[in-house]
Amino acid sequence: MIIYCRVENLITKTNPFESIFVYYIMQAEIITIGDELLIGQVVDTNSAWLGQMLNKNNIRIKRINSISDDAEEIKTMLSDCLKRSELIIITGGLGPTKDDITKKTLADYFGMGWRTDAKVMAQLEEFFKSRGRTMLEVNKLQADLPDGCTTLFNEWGTAPGMWFDVDGKVIISVPGVPYEMKNIIEHKALPLIVQKFKQPELYHKTIITINIPESMLAKKIEDIEDTIPSHIKLAYLPNVNIVRLRLTGSQVNGDIKTEINAIAAKIMERVADNIVCDEDISMAELIFRMLSERGKTLSIAESCTGGYISHLLTVLPGVSKVFVGSVVSYSNSVKHHQLGVESTLFETVGAVSEPVVRQMAKGVREKLQTDYSIAVSGIAGPGGGSPDKPVGTVVIGVSSNQNEEVKIHHLIGDRSNVISRAGNAAFEMLRQLMLKEA
Amino acid sequence: MIIYCRVENLITKTNPFESIFVYYIMQAEIITIGDELLIGQVVDTNSAWLGQMLNKNNIRIKRINSISDDAEEIKTMLSDCLKRSELIIITGGLGPTKDDITKKTLADYFGMGWRTDAKVMAQLEEFFKSRGRTMLEVNKLQADLPDGCTTLFNEWGTAPGMWFDVDGKVIISVPGVPYEMKNIIEHKALPLIVQKFKQPELYHKTIITINIPESMLAKKIEDIEDTIPSHIKLAYLPNVNIVRLRLTGSQVNGDIKTEINAIAAKIMERVADNIVCDEDISMAELIFRMLSERGKTLSIAESCTGGYISHLLTVLPGVSKVFVGSVVSYSNSVKHHQLGVESTLFETVGAVSEPVVRQMAKGVREKLQTDYSIAVSGIAGPGGGSPDKPVGTVVIGVSSNQNEEVKIHHLIGDRSNVISRAGNAAFEMLRQLMLKEA
Numbered sequence: 001m002i003i004y005c006r007v008e009n010l011i012t013k014t015n016p017f018e019s020i021f022v023y024y025i026m027q028a029e030i031i032t033i034g035d036e037l038l039i040g041q042v043v044d045t046n047s048a049w050l051g052q053m054l055n056k057n058n059i060r061i062k063r064i065n066s067i068s069d070d071a072e073e074i075k076t077m078l079s080d081c082l083k084r085s086e087l088i089i090i091t092g093g094l095g096p097t098k099d100d101i102t103k104k105t106l107a108d109y110f111g112m113g114w115r116t117d118a119k120v121m122a123q124l125e126e127f128f129k130s131r132g133r134t135m136l137e138v139n140k141l142q143a144d145l146p147d148g149c150t151t152l153f154n155e156w157g158t159a160p161g162m163w164f165d166v167d168g169k170v171i172i173s174v175p176g177v178p179y180e181m182k183n184i185i186e187h188k189a190l191p192l193i194v195q196k197f198k199q200p201e202l203y204h205k206t207i208i209t210i211n212i213p214e215s216m217l218a219k220k221i222e223d224i225e226d227t228i229p230s231h232i233k234l235a236y237l238p239n240v241n242i243v244r245l246r247l248t249g250s251q252v253n254g255d256i257k258t259e260i261n262a263i264a265a266k267i268m269e270r271v272a273d274n275i276v277c278d279e280d281i282s283m284a285e286l287i288f289r290m291l292s293e294r295g296k297t298l299s300i301a302e303s304c305t306g307g308y309i310s311h312l313l314t315v316l317p318g319v320s321k322v323f324v325g326s327v328v329s330y331s332n333s334v335k336h337h338q339l340g341v342e343s344t345l346f347e348t349v350g351a352v353s354e355p356v357v358r359q360m361a362k363g364v365r366e367k368l369q370t371d372y373s374i375a376v377s378g379i380a381g382p383g384g385g386s387p388d389k390p391v392g393t394v395v396i397g398v399s400s401n402q403n404e405e406v407k408i409h410h411l412i413g414d415r416s417n418v419i420s421r422a423g424n425a426a427f428e429m430l431r432q433l434m435l436k437e438a
Numbered sequence: 439m440i441i442y443c444r445v446e447n448l449i450t451k452t453n454p455f456e457s458i459f460v461y462y463i464m465q466a467e468i469i470t471i472g473d474e475l476l477i478g479q480v481v482d483t484n485s486a487w488l489g490q491m492l493n494k495n496n497i498r499i500k501r502i503n504s505i506s507d508d509a510e511e512i513k514t515m516l517s518d519c520l521k522r523s524e525l526i527i528i529t530g531g532l533g534p535t536k537d538d539i540t541k542k543t544l545a546d547y548f549g550m551g552w553r554t555d556a557k558v559m560a561q562l563e564e565f566f567k568s569r570g571r572t573m574l575e576v577n578k579l580q581a582d583l584p585d586g587c588t589t590l591f592n593e594w595g596t597a598p599g600m601w602f603d604v605d606g607k608v609i610i611s612v613p614g615v616p617y618e619m620k621n622i623i624e625h626k627a628l629p630l631i632v633q634k635f636k637q638p639e640l641y642h643k644t645i646i647t648i649n650i651p652e653s654m655l656a657k658k659i660e661d662i663e664d665t666i667p668s669h670i671k672l673a674y675l676p677n678v679n680i681v682r683l684r685l686t687g688s689q690v691n692g693d694i695k696t697e698i699n700a701i702a703a704k705i706m707e708r709v710a711d712n713i714v715c716d717e718d719i720s721m722a723e724l725i726f727r728m729l730s731e732r733g734k735t736l737s738i739a740e741s742c743t744g745g746y747i748s749h750l751l752t753v754l755p756g757v758s759k760v761f762v763g764s765v766v767s768y769s770n771s772v773k774h775h776q777l778g779v780e781s782t783l784f785e786t787v788g789a790v791s792e793p794v795v796r797q798m799a800k801g802v803r804e805k806l807q808t809d810y811s812i813a814v815s816g817i818a819g820p821g822g823g824s825p826d827k828p829v830g831t832v833v834i835g836v837s838s839n840q841n842e843e844v845k846i847h848h849l850i851g852d853r854s855n856v857i858s859r860a861g862n863a864a865f866e867m868l869r870q871l872m873l874k875e876a
Binding site for chain 1: 472473474475476477478479480481482483485486487488489490491493498499500501502503504505506507533534535536537538571574576577594596615616617620642644651652653654656657663671672673674675676677682684686718738740742743744745746747748749751752753755756757758761762763764765766767768769771772775776805806807819820821850851852853854855857
């Protein structure tokens with residue numbers, strides 16, 4: 001028999017025949033420092049990455065707080081966070097220049113003196129030597145750290161991360177430069193975090209649906225949703241033509257995995273026609289996987305999407321196994337000369353038309369000698385629309401040597417939104433074509 | 439004579455010969471609601487956009503707070519924000535499904551009853567009719583709003599925004615779907631915000647530098663930085679091979695524009711060799727502008743960047759005037775057949791080499807008949823590296839019919855970082871080539 005006891009945040013899992021496990025469900029917060037975030041000069045991608053990494057290690061982030069590079073503001077925020085949470089990760093304000101005040105502010109806050117970290121200094125000397133650069137006084141100062149912190153070495157930059165363990169709570173300070181932050185957190189901080197905060201498993205299951213609006217989806221699964229117990233949470237994440245459903249629960253509530261998977265199975269059966277997959281992967285990853293499994297290759301002819309669809313694929317390591325290349329045919333001349341589209345069509349039916357896209361798809365597939373192809377031509381806006389073909393009109397084609405499919409889509413949103421939607425729609429058409437041929 | 443008085447947050451600008459201006463420097467905060475942000479399933483791009491828009495209208499954002507979709511958490515956060523700030527913008531949690539609790543929570547918090555907004559209902563009916571979809575009960579509920587709020591119509595979705603004016607403070611609630619949020623804020627909320635909160639002008643000046651590390655830059659302009667008065671702030675924003683310098687000040691401190699521009703001029707003179715421009719635009723925008731001014735065209739041959747450089751250009755409206763197209767030559771076969779690269783080179787020097795990139799640049803320029811071209815081939819990682827050509831080795835070429843330049847770059851960071859750096863490095867090489875020919 002296993003008994004779960006919860007006293008406020010304290011969860012005790014007791015098994016009289018085995019050892020006793022005590023879980024304290026801790027909370028984490030992120031503080032991102034920098035006016036560039038507040039005035040929108042930089043998008044905060046660090047927090048999302050940190051959220052993912054902590055989640056994989058079963059740690060919940062309670063809040064993400066973005067504040068100004070201001071000593072008083074940093075101290076106030078840190079003090080508030082320490083009242084609520086056990087782990088606080090601070091990013092930003094650790095560079096070599098005068099506007100970088102995080103390190104000094106933390107030393108002040110904790111009333112710590114200074115030490116020079118010899119290992120960091122040696123690393124700095126090596127860093128500058130290997131790059132043939134002179135080390136400046138401000139660079140040397142980066143080896144000076146508050147004397148109560150543990151160093152988290154930065155292998156890709158000059159500002160080390162810091163680990164403060166104060167009254168059982170942990171405060172981590174890392175640079176805001178994304179790849180330096182990621183490297184320090186993943187390799188230096190996370191092993192220490194996991195060791196210090198043992199947490200029960202958090203289980204997320206994501207189901208990806210396509211071409212069904214959120215309200216329609218909710219209506220279709222209403223009765224299933226009503227039976228979901230309160231310790232499992234269902235979230236709807238709508239984005240362009242895709243809605244992701246996420247079920248979340250914690251291992252402290254019995255065999256959460258089996259329980260959540262059973263609910264997911266019911267939902268997937270109910271809306272089978274709109275299910276893309278039951279993993280939280282992008283459409284590009286799914287297409288990559290399907291092509292790999294089938295040993296097939298892909299080429300793309302992009303007009304209005306201008307390289308975006310190719311980019312979605314080529315950020316994936318190893319995609320060269322299935323993706324051969326693309327022609328970004330932004331001008332009609334390129335559509336004609338490189339893809340073999342008959343030039344009379346531009347006059348008669350226009351570049352955004354079924355016949356042109358059909359020829360683009362066939363042209364790129366034959367020219368780049370692939371099994372499958374995607375072709376896209378449309379009006380992403382804000383200009384270029386007409387009553388006949390308003391902004392958002394996008395013609396998408398997919399082809400193999402056996403089949404082809406061309407469809408006119410009417411996509412809503414601004415320019416970048418139309419481009420994103422066209423990408424998802426194209427991948428979905430290719431997925432359908434591959435399923436048909438499987 | 440103009441006198442400025444500051445009593446805490448109250449700033450009075452007095453001119454005895456003219457009328458008296460009273461500025462109250464207000465603060466704004468953003469609350470983004472959604473577990474998807476906290477677990478990193480979605481990157482919060484909304485806040486950056488909101489930061490930009492408010493800044494353009496001289497409103498400072500003090501904090502960005504991301505929290506869970508939890509009624510108590512929303513109320514606690516709102517109560518804290520109202521103690522500090524005059525304007526609070528809440529995004530998320532307004533959809534038609536059960537996990538959307540923002541509207542109900544706000545009505546509870548302010549103790550408001552409900553009203554059905556006839557105009558929203560009519561708009562909803564039209565929305566569903568025009569899309570040939572049946573309106574469900576949950577959709578109809580979207581016309582029910584707290585009776586003390588003003589409706590902010592949503593032209594691109596079914597969840598209206600809400601404007602609460604409580605004790606002189608404004609709370610705005612909008613959906614989290616980016617294009618719906620943007621549309622409501624820009625066209626419905628901002629005009630009301632600007633009318634209610636008249637603010638002195640905030641002035642930002644951004645200088646973009648390239649190929650100079652942050653610490654070296656700081657050292658070079660150290661004496662200039664020391665003379666900057668305390669009411670002007672200098673921030674360093676390092677990102678890949680670019681460092682942006684931002685000077686910020688408020689109009690309440692005299693003729694801030696002239697003062698900041700004078701400092702900027704000194705900095706730009708000092709590091710003239712590393713200055714890209716003195717506007718906060720992307721390298722892609724700069725290249726677009728330079729090509730337009732010169733009436734020249736561009737084509738691109740992309741291997742490891744896989745469409746990313748083309749995408750950076752094609753998100754810009756109107757770029758078809760200068761950008762003709764690209765060949766994403768991910769395989770050697772495409773490099774050979776489409777760009778005319780001699781296939782023996784792949785054996786002798788490899789695809790990531792100066793001779794191959796030289797031929798790619800020439801090949802794409804001639805084939806797509808453009809004035810300029812960019813070509814990139816490299817190893818973005820994580821696999822594919824060798825002792826000879828480690829991950830991060832990227833060969834970039836630019837060419838015109840008079841000149842060509844090919845350079846081997848050693849870029850650091852992970853796959854997406856190498857791709858981004860390669861993009862900036864390629865644009866910079868093209869900029870230099872164009873300047874040489876100007």
